[in-house]
Amino acid sequence: MSLKIVVLIKQVPDITRVKFDAERGRIDRSSAEAEINPFDLNALEAAVQVKEKLGGTVVAISMGPQNAAVALRDALARGADEAILLEDNKFAGADTLATSYTLAGAIKKLGNFDIIFCGEKTVDGDTGQVGAEVAEFLQVPHLYYVSKVKEVKEDKIVVVSEMEEASYVVECEFPVLVSVTKDVNKPRLPTLREKLKAMKAEIKIWHAENLTDIINLSNVGYAGSPTVVSKVVVPKEKGREGKVFKEINEGIKVVLEELAKKGLI
Amino acid sequence: MPYRKIMILAEQRGGKIHPISFELLGKGREIANKLGAELSAVILGNNIAREDLMELIYYGADKVYSYNHPVFEYPDVIQYKHNIVKLIQEERPEIFLFGATNFGRSLAPRVAASVKTGLTADCIDLQVDENEELIQIRPAFVGNILAHIKTKTRPIMSTIRYNVMKKNERNSTREGMIVEMKTEIAETKTPRLIGKEGEKKINITDAKIVVAGGRGLGSQEGFKLLKELADLLGGVVGASRVAVDEGWIGKEHQVGFSGNTVKPRLYIACGISGAPQHLAGMKDSEIIVAINSDPSAPIHRIADYSIIGDLYQVVPLMIKEIKAIRGE
Ligand SMILES: Cc1cc2nc3c(=O)[nH]c(=O)nc-3n(C[C@H](O)[C@H](O)[C@H](O)COP(=O)(O)OP(=O)(O)OC[C@H]3O[C@@H](n4cnc5c(N)ncnc54)[C@H](O)[C@@H]3O)c2cc1C
Ligand SMILES: Cc1cc2nc3c(=O)[nH]c(=O)nc-3n(C[C@H](O)[C@H](O)[C@H](O)COP(=O)(O)OP(=O)(O)OC[C@H]3O[C@@H](n4cnc5c(N)ncnc54)[C@H](O)[C@@H]3O)c2cc1C
Numbered sequence: 001m002s003l004k005i006v007v008l009i010k011q012v013p014d015i016t017r018v019k020f021d022a023e024r025g026r027i028d029r030s031s032a033e034a035e036i037n038p039f040d041l042n043a044l045e046a047a048v049q050v051k052e053k054l055g056g057t058v059v060a061i062s063m064g065p066q067n068a069a070v071a072l073r074d075a076l077a078r079g080a081d082e083a084i085l086l087e088d089n090k091f092a093g094a095d096t097l098a099t100s101y102t103l104a105g106a107i108k109k110l111g112n113f114d115i116i117f118c119g120e121k122t123v124d125g126d127t128g129q130v131g132a133e134v135a136e137f138l139q140v141p142h143l144y145y146v147s148k149v150k151e152v153k154e155d156k157i158v159v160v161s162e163m164e165e166a167s168y169v170v171e172c173e174f175p176v177l178v179s180v181t182k183d184v185n186k187p188r189l190p191t192l193r194e195k196l197k198a199m200k201a202e203i204k205i206w207h208a209e210n211l212t213d214i215i216n217l218s219n220v221g222y223a224g225s226p227t228v229v230s231k232v233v234v235p236k237e238k239g240r241e242g243k244v245f246k247e248i249n250e251g252i253k254v255v256l257e258e259l260a261k262k263g264l265i
Numbered sequence: 266m267p268y269r270k271i272m273i274l275a276e277q278r279g280g281k282i283h284p285i286s287f288e289l290l291g292k293g294r295e296i297a298n299k300l301g302a303e304l305s306a307v308i309l310g311n312n313i314a315r316e317d318l319m320e321l322i323y324y325g326a327d328k329v330y331s332y333n334h335p336v337f338e339y340p341d342v343i344q345y346k347h348n349i350v351k352l353i354q355e356e357r358p359e360i361f362l363f364g365a366t367n368f369g370r371s372l373a374p375r376v377a378a379s380v381k382t383g384l385t386a387d388c389i390d391l392q393v394d395e396n397e398e399l400i401q402i403r404p405a406f407v408g409n410i411l412a413h414i415k416t417k418t419r420p421i422m423s424t425i426r427y428n429v430m431k432k433n434e435r436n437s438t439r440e441g442m443i444v445e446m447k448t449e450i451a452e453t454k455t456p457r458l459i460g461k462e463g464e465k466k467i468n469i470t471d472a473k474i475v476v477a478g479g480r481g482l483g484s485q486e487g488f489k490l491l492k493e494l495a496d497l498l499g500g501v502v503g504a505s506r507v508a509v510d511e512g513w514i515g516k517e518h519q520v521g522f523s524g525n526t527v528k529p530r531l532y533i534a535c536g537i538s539g540a541p542q543h544l545a546g547m548k549d550s551e552i553i554v555a556i557n558s559d560p561s562a563p564i565h566r567i568a569d570y571s572i573i574g575d576l577y578q579v580v581p582l583m584i585k586e587i588k589a590i591r592g593e
Binding site for chain 1: 278279340342343346366367368370371372373374375377378379381382383384385386387400404405406407409410411412413414415416417418453454455456457458459460461462463464465468470474498516522523530531540541542548549552553554560565566567568569570571572573574578579582583586587590591
């Protein structure tokens with residue numbers, strides 16, 4: 001038994017540090033360190049847990065600039081066996097359709113797989129679309145908003161999928177793509193030894209030319225992207241009353257008066 | 266020239282039409298009027314009552330494409346996609362809107378990838394500019410920015426956040442057409458529903474008042490106090506991620522980037538610091554009251570009223586005062 005597991009990893013800026021320029025409507029990516037998208041740490045942990053239980057290999061794939069190798073190295077330290085970076089100027093400026101097309105192309109190049117894990121969404125682009133689009137390009141089913149992996153066997157997986165009204169238990173045979181929420185597990189921290197080992201590990205780099213047997217280059221990057229971000233606005237915080245009360249009795253009095261006026265109590 | 270068409274997905278759950286559908290019709294109608302287009306609702310279900318289909322017309326649809334088949338009982342993404350893709354290929358709509366529910370956000374990308382068109386996620390507004398181009402506005406970077414997005418391919422597809430678009434007044438004299446569609450079954454492996462692990466009893470996204478607690482509660486007990494206040498106000502209890510992670514309260518109560526997005530008339534945050542991931546889920550609330558002992562907590566920056574103090578003093582007093590006002 002040897003499962004072939006793929007994890008999709010995106011490198012994102014540390015969102016608690018990024019600076020947003022309200023005047024010019026710009027995101028200053030250099031203001032924050034890059035890290036693995038927090039949801040992808042859960043995807044990676046889910047993959048490693050399946051491997052530990054049933055045996056197999058975990059391949060981490062990321063599309064991004066050269067320095068996204070840092071995120072992949074981190075993924076290796078956390079239990080991935082192989083890492084592939086899809087890096088090329090031609091891939092830059094991709095929307096979710098072009099990103100998914102490229103990722104799906106790389107997965108096809110790898111050959112057969114059993115499970116692909118990805119995160120529910122990212123903290124930057126934040127669309128939550130890449131997982132389902134990759135599944136569509138690969139023509140495999142996908143399980144979404146997965147908050148729990150209940151069971152994995154040689155040929156199928158059983159998960160809990162969150163919907164607004166209920167949590168459903170869903171089963172699916174391989175191959176399948178599984179998109180996980182932050183509740184699915186608690187990602188482990190790499191040990192120093194694992195970190196050192198990952199420092200020396202190889203990160204494969206695939207450029208556009210390595211994929212031309214599988215993908216059509218007019219569908220990748222900015223050229224292959226049907227959506228365009230035409231403007232970015234950093235919204236001014238909504239004008240709020242901003243009344244601060246250090247004396248609690250007075251605070252309660254004013255708040256309740258205001259709420260009464262609005263018919264809220 | 267082919268007639269311009271706009272479509273929306275009318276989502277149903279257990280045979281009942283999800284309220285997002287009427288919001289999509291509200292926005293869809295506005296755009297259709299501007300562009301001189303026809304607006305239709307697409308519904309896939311099992312024995313949806315005819316009077317329910319008529320509601321879609323009363324709220325703005327000119328046409329309803331109705332698919333009736335047992336496969337749609339459980340929201341099966343692949344069967345939905347299969348039929349919607351076929352409809353898009355036949356009818357060639359210019360715009361197709363989906364609700365940004367968990368199901369809509371899982372279905373729409375598969376449809377978009379299948380017809381190879383652009384999809385904009387979780388929009389909070391759609392505008393038609395002077396060149397008749399559709400501008401899709403959506404938050405990104407954990408709610409820190411708003412991106413304006415245009416789509417070069419057709420149909421332009423977007424998912425729309427629940428509770429932000431206005432539905433139209435119901436007009437039971439509106440006329441429209443119901444088109445019975447033939448369901449085609451995709452002969453492919455699809456995931457199987459084998460059970461349910463708990464219904465979600467609270468619906469925090471629809472609540473008009475939310476009383477939320479965070480790490481500052483210190484224990485599960487604290488939520489009893491918040492529940493008392495929430496019950497008194499006719500609201501529901503919300504929570505920060507930390508409170509959920511501590512096991513003090515269920516996940517369905519969580520507000521924020523990895524939980525629910527809420528937009529109540531009143532949000533009372535007790536013992537919540539106001540991390541960006543929490544704010545992303547509640548900062549559009551109409552009135553925000555923060556109760557926090559730390560005057561420098563970021564939550565105060567977006568609050569209308571901040572009471573600096575121990576929530577275990579403030580909340581019981583508040584409950585007492587409300588009862589007094591009501592003469593209880
Ligand atoms: C402000 C802004 C708004 C945008 N809005 C849209 C939009 O509405 N529609 C649109 O099509 N594009 C949009 N984009 C472009 C989009 O962000 C990029 O295509 C991005 O590369 C992938 O989308 P995401 O970050 O939303 O990923 P998501 O779909 O949120 O990611 C889900 C999962 O897919 C995997 N994944 C995502 N990207 C990669 C990657 N590069 N490598 C490996 N795995 C990955 C990860 O496991 C991740 O957890 C926007 C970009 C910006 C900057
Ligand atoms: C990817 C990602 C997703 C996330 N998603 C979410 C999300 O969806 N929702 C969410 O909430 N968080 C989310 N978080 C976590 C978030 O970053 C914060 O850690 C969390 O919101 C903090 O919760 P808190 O405000 O309850 O706790 P703290 O930040 O510890 O704040 C507790 C507050 O209580 C006050 N306090 C203490 N005692 C009292 C008292 N007796 N009376 C009054 N005040 C008191 C303190 O002054 C303090 O301000 C996410 C994080 C990541 C990385």
